[in-house]
Amino acid sequence: MRNNTVRNCVGLLLGMLVASAALAAGADLGQTSKQATNWVAIGMFGGFVAITLGITKWAAAKTKSAADFYTAGGGITGFQNGLAIAGDYMSAASFLGISGLVFASGFDGLIFSIGWLVGWPVITFLMAERLRNLGKFTFADVASYRFAQTPTRVFAACGSLVVVAFYMIAQMVGAGQLIKVLFGLEYQYAVMIVGVLMMMYVLFGGMTATTWVQIIKAVMLLTGATFMALAVLYQFNFSPEALFTKAVEIHTKHGAIMAPGALIKDPVSAISVGMALMFGTAGLPHILMRFFTVPSAKEARKSVGWATTWIGYFYILTFIIGFGAIVLVSTDPAYLVAKMVDGKQVLDAAGNPVYEGLKGGGNMAAIHLANAVGGNVFLGFISAVAFATILAVVAGLTLSGASAVSHDLYATVFKKGQADSASELRVSKITTICLGVVAVFLGIAFEKENVAYMVMLAFAIACSANFPVLFMSVLWKDCTTKGAVAGGFVGLFSSVGLTIASASVWEAVLHNPKGSAWYPYSSPALFSMSAAFLTIYLVSKMDNSKQAQLERSLFPAQKVRSETGLGAATGSGH
Amino acid sequence: MVDEVAARVEANPKYHKLVGMRSSYSIIMTICVMVVYYGYILLIAFNKEWLGTKLADGWTTSVGIPLGVGVIVITIILTNLYVRRANTEFDSLNAEIIKEANKK
Numbered sequence: 001m002r003n004n005t006v007r008n009c010v011g012l013l014l015g016m017l018v019a020s021a022a023l024a025a026g027a028d029l030g031q032t033s034k035q036a037t038n039w040v041a042i043g044m045f046g047g048f049v050a051i052t053l054g055i056t057k058w059a060a061a062k063t064k065s066a067a068d069f070y071t072a073g074g075g076i077t078g079f080q081n082g083l084a085i086a087g088d089y090m091s092a093a094s095f096l097g098i099s100g101l102v103f104a105s106g107f108d109g110l111i112f113s114i115g116w117l118v119g120w121p122v123i124t125f126l127m128a129e130r131l132r133n134l135g136k137f138t139f140a141d142v143a144s145y146r147f148a149q150t151p152t153r154v155f156a157a158c159g160s161l162v163v164v165a166f167y168m169i170a171q172m173v174g175a176g177q178l179i180k181v182l183f184g185l186e187y188q189y190a191v192m193i194v195g196v197l198m199m200m201y202v203l204f205g206g207m208t209a210t211t212w213v214q215i216i217k218a219v220m221l222l223t224g225a226t227f228m229a230l231a232v233l234y235q236f237n238f239s240p241e242a243l244f245t246k247a248v249e250i251h252t253k254h255g256a257i258m259a260p261g262a263l264i265k266d267p268v269s270a271i272s273v274g275m276a277l278m279f280g281t282a283g284l285p286h287i288l289m290r291f292f293t294v295p296s297a298k299e300a301r302k303s304v305g306w307a308t309t310w311i312g313y314f315y316i317l318t319f320i321i322g323f324g325a326i327v328l329v330s331t332d333p334a335y336l337v338a339k340m341v342d343g344k345q346v347l348d349a350a351g352n353p354v355y356e357g358l359k360g361g362g363n364m365a366a367i368h369l370a371n372a373v374g375g376n377v378f379l380g381f382i383s384a385v386a387f388a389t390i391l392a393v394v395a396g397l398t399l400s401g402a403s404a405v406s407h408d409l410y411a412t413v414f415k416k417g418q419a420d421s422a423s424e425l426r427v428s429k430i431t432t433i434c435l436g437v438v439a440v441f442l443g444i445a446f447e448k449e450n451v452a453y454m455v456m457l458a459f460a461i462a463c464s465a466n467f468p469v470l471f472m473s474v475l476w477k478d479c480t481t482k483g484a485v486a487g488g489f490v491g492l493f494s495s496v497g498l499t500i501a502s503a504s505v506w507e508a509v510l511h512n513p514k515g516s517a518w519y520p521y522s523s524p525a526l527f528s529m530s531a532a533f534l535t536i537y538l539v540s541k542m543d544n545s546k547q548a549q550l551e552r553s554l555f556p557a558q559k560v561r562s563e564t565g566l567g568a569a570t571g572s573g574h
Numbered sequence: 575m576v577d578e579v580a581a582r583v584e585a586n587p588k589y590h591k592l593v594g595m596r597s598s599y600s601i602i603m604t605i606c607v608m609v610v611y612y613g614y615i616l617l618i619a620f621n622k623e624w625l626g627t628k629l630a631d632g633w634t635t636s637v638g639i640p641l642g643v644g645v646i647v648i649t650i651i652l653t654n655l656y657v658r659r660a661n662t663e664f665d666s667l668n669a670e671i672i673k674e675a676n677k678k
Contacts, residue, residue, distance in 0.1 A: 107625075107626075107636070107638060107639065107642075110638075110639070110642040110643075111615075111618060111642075113642075113646065114611065114614065114642060114645050114646060114649075117646055117649050118607060118611045118645075118649055120649065120653060121603065121604070121607045121649055121652055121653045121656075122604060122607065124653045124656055124657065125600040125601075125603045125604045125607075125656055126600060126604060129660070240635065240639075241633060241634060241635050244634045244635050244639075245634040248634050255626075258626055258634065258635070258636040258638070258639070259622055259623070259625055259626025259636055259638060260618045260622045260625055260626070260638065264615075264618050264619055266619070267616065267619040267620065270615045270616070270618060270619040271612065271615065271616075271619075274611065274612060274615045278611065298661050298665055301656075301657045301660055301661055302657060302661065304653065304657065305653055305654045305657035305658075308649065308650055308653040308654070309650050309653075309654065312646045312647070312649060312650040313650075315646060316643060316646060319643075556580075556584055557577065557580050559593075560580045560583045560584060560589070561580070563589070563592065563593050563596070563668075564583060564589070564592075564668055564671055564672060565668070565672075566579060566580060566583060566672060566675070567579075567580070
């Protein structure tokens with residue numbers, strides 16, 4: 001009976017998708033500003049959707065309890081989870097964004113790649129096994145282990161939802177823009193397709209389906225990127241030096257692409273951005289949640305070992321892909337937009353047309369390169385991978401947002417821990433639907449807005465609010481509820497406040513005059529994260545209440561569990 | 575019940591040895607990563623020219639590129655070194671501690 005309902009829903013929604021895709025394609029034919037509808041890409045993506053929905057159906061049969069929904073029953077292996085983490089983390093922004101940045105300015109792309117990777121050893125050395133040993137479903141389980149439940153959970157849910165919201169808007173807007181160019185679909189339909197598919201994965205298949213969507217996507221992305229990098233290097237007899245020489249010869253900035261450029265303006269910004277990337281990773285709720293899907297601390301460590309390896313390897317590939325695009329894409333008029341004045345092509349002195357950038361924008365470098373090295377079929381494959389990438393990330397985000405509401409707010413704060421598994425599961429599913437609808441609306445509302453700052457803001461909040469609370473509650477014996485909650489909120493508000501006061505929002509989004517933003521640096525992390533740690537320290541030190549003494553007395557037992565795994569949740573049920 | 579076992583773990587000198595060894599190892603590793611990463615970032619902030627110098631005469635590749643790729647590779651190696659030691663040496667000590675705590 002239940003299976004039938006799932007099947008009918010899947011069938012119905014799939015029908016809607018096909019219909020909306022066809023509709024969008026029809027509406028598209030007369031417009032020249034968009035790419036032509038790419039049927040190969042749509043076919044490949046259709047295949048991906050069919051396989052993942054099949055997996056969702058299989059996962060739905062296994063998703064019975066809240067533990068199945070949040071953590072896939074704790075039965076994911078370290079290797080699988082490593083791939084899933086990589087799939088959760090390698091977003092379209094890092095694939096297309098970094099290769100686009102390398103295409104535009106060479107060396108600078110490497111700076112971001114490194115920043116996005118160095119968070120992983122920090123998680124490995126300081127957090128992974130302790131998270132696994134103390135937590136059950138959400139990172140709030142860890143942070144509130146010996147603390148007063150209500151205030152800690154309310155804070156953790158706020159921290160999670162705010163990070164998820166900003167990360168999600170950036171993904172949805174990116175998805176809409178990308179799919180418009182890749183598939184020739186209307187922006188609104190693209191956002192709706194993403195919303196509907198992600199809801200189906202999470203709603204019916206919970207963590208099991210989300211994990212497999214992320215694993216499949218990671219394998220596809222790594223395979224596709226490896227092929228592209230090899231195809232580029234093959235043309236240069238596998239000599240990076242030869243590739244760089246050719247790129248420097250062709251690129252308009254010439255030798256400047258071999259040195260750091262304008263990306264890092266001043267030392268304070270450099271360190272602040274570095275901190276946001278390094279410690280933000282350790283505070284992203286959808287990433288932290290993945291540690292509860294493995295059966296033991298040993299598997300949790302294996303997961304991060306694999307995840308770091310895959311992600312690092314992937315970033316080296318994006319660097320090669322970016323340079324490959326300089327050589328193979330920027331020289332081919334088929335991928336470029338001709339400069340037009342009054343409807344006429346501008347010609348240079350020799351009578352050749354002048355070009356002014358990539359078709360579809362700067363983020364299309366990797367996509368055009370796919371066409372250049374592998375033709376239309378491989379272009380279709382990479383386009384489908386880009387779409388799959390967004391789906392995998394938003395599904396992970398939705399799941400962590402839903403768990404913050406159902407597990408932290410509903411089950412623990414409102415029901416005081418008395419909620420049964422079935423009602424908690426029901427609340428997570430309702431929340432998933434709400435989050436999906438909200439995400440689609442926000443995606444459409446922000447279509448024309450500049451959302452470039454949002455991913456960085458999500459990282460800044462994660463490192464200033466979630467990470468300090470998690471770190472201090474687990475590792476510092478004198479930390480108390482009051483200290484953690486006060487410090488967490490200080491980090492949350494200061495990171496948001498300083499971001500609004502910086503040029504990327506004050507001038508670029510709120511349209512105030514140039515130079516009027518009073519916060520001069522690229523990221524708030526240096527100040528907001530320090531403020532959070534300092535507040536946690538001072539408030540905890542001053543807190544001598546009975547509750548505080550009780551919390552301190554519980555530290556040794558917490559430490560035994562976090563270090564040895566004694567009494568840790570074993571996965572299924574519990 | 576778990577509390578009693580936890581108390582026996584606390585009383586076991588092996589537990590304190592494990593915590594001491596593992597935390598000093600993880601702190602040293604964290605410091606290594608921080609030095610490598612912030613060293614690189616500060617080089618970018620303060621000495622862009624040096625990072626842009628050619629590896630050798632007649633080359634195009636600059637010093638900064640192998641260094642940057644090196645940071646990525648070192649990050650991967652350090653992470654996996656920690657995972658390997660924690661999953662073998664530390665975990666077998668951990669297993670002993672749990673076994674001894676449950677026996678009594």
